[in-house]
Amino acid sequence: MKKSVVSKEYTNLQKEIVKLQEQWKQSLNPDRIKPNLDKAALNAGVPVAALTVIDFEITLFIQWIDEINKLIAKNNPELEGKLTKVSELLNEETAIRWIDEAFALNHIYFNRFAQENEIEEWIPQFLAETALRPYLQLTAEKVQVEIHQAIPGSGCPVCGEPVRLAQLEGEGKKVIHCPRCLAHWAEKRIACSHCGNDDHKTIQNITIEEDPTSQIQVCEKCHGYVKVIDTRQYISKPSSAILDLNTIHLDFIAQENGYKAVVDYNDSIR
Ligand SMILES: [Zn+2]
Ligand SMILES: [Zn+2]
Numbered sequence: 099m100k101k102s103v104v105s106k107e108y109t110n111l112q113k114e115i116v117k118l119q120e121q122w123k124q125s126l127n128p129d130r131i132k133p134n135l136d137k138a139a140l141n142a143g144v145p146v147a148a149l150t151v152i153d154f155e156i157t158l159f160i161q162w163i164d165e166i167n168k169l170i171a172k173n174n175p176e177l178e179g180k181l182t183k184v185s186e187l188l189n190e191e192t193a194i195r196w197i198d199e200a201f202a203l204n205h206i207y208f209n210r211f212a213q214e215n216e217i218e219e220w221i222p223q224f225l226a227e228t229a230l231r232p233y234l235q236l237t238a239e240k241v242q243v244e245i246h247q248a249i250p251g252s253g254c255p256v257c258g259e260p261v262r263l264a265q266l267e268g269e270g271k272k273v274i275h276c277p278r279c280l281a282h283w284a285e286k287r288i289a290c291s292h293c294g295n296d297d298h299k300t301i302q303n304i305t306i307e308e309d310p311t312s313q314i315q316v317c318e319k320c321h322g323y324v325k326v327i328d329t330r331q332y333i334s335k336p337s338s339a340i341l342d343l344n345t346i347h348l349d350f351i352a353q354e355n356g357y358k359a360v361v362d363y364n365d366s367i368r
Pocket of ligand 1: 254255256257258259276277278279280281
């Protein structure tokens with residue numbers, strides 16, 4: 099099996115984007131984000147970000163999208179015309195809509211936007227999501243000390259992203275990392291993040307022959323999976339966003355074997 103299923107160009111572009119997001123996050127005034135840590139809501143699986151008041155600076159959001167466009171165009175000159183068109187379309191009103199729809203992960207809205215404006219389908223949502231993340235990441239930073247666990251099946255307690263990545267730390271403790279907002283929380287070594295199953299008879303680890311630091315933990319009850327990466331031997335630890343991308347081959351293996359990172363509730367109660 100080939101380990102690198104994503105092109106080097108794509109990985110490099112993603113790395114540059116992650117670097118930009120870090121700079122943008124640093125430039126944000128933390129006072130613009132007011133998280134509401136409602137314990138009852140957290141226990142019910144409502145992500146913190148859904149109750150957080152974020153004072154978005156729309157002109158800055160638009161400026162960030164222009165910066166991503168320039169970066170993509172530099173790497174893919176054939177897209178330049180389309181990306182310029184996006185920049186022209188992105189007025190303040192559209193930008194506010196984009197923030198809302200990116201937050202809600204509304205694929206339908208973005209697909210329609212792409213179709214109506216004859217832009218490649220992936221572009222609008224990718225841009226909106228990329229420029230939204232620094233806000234989610236700053237939200238996560240502000241509440242991280244309060245995040246100790248997640249409700250199985252509810253995804254990331256900060257941003258709601260489905261769980262798919264864990265790292266082994268210390269004595270072998272399993273820590274779930276969210277590649278979207280970078281929040282993290284511990285989980286029992288043998289437990290399914292999707293349905294809460296902790297029966298060692300129905301939780302298996304798929305090991306990867308050529309890659310002793312990677313495993314895929316799969317649950318026979320709900321058919322969910324989580325990638326478990328032992329990063330303790332890594333000389334430099336990549337950000338969770340990069341680690342998620344670098345281990346995308348594991349997602350393919352899991353999915354080829356019938357496992358999913360987003361579990362349908364009907365599957366888990368069967
Ligand atoms: Zn998250
Ligand atoms: Zn499960």
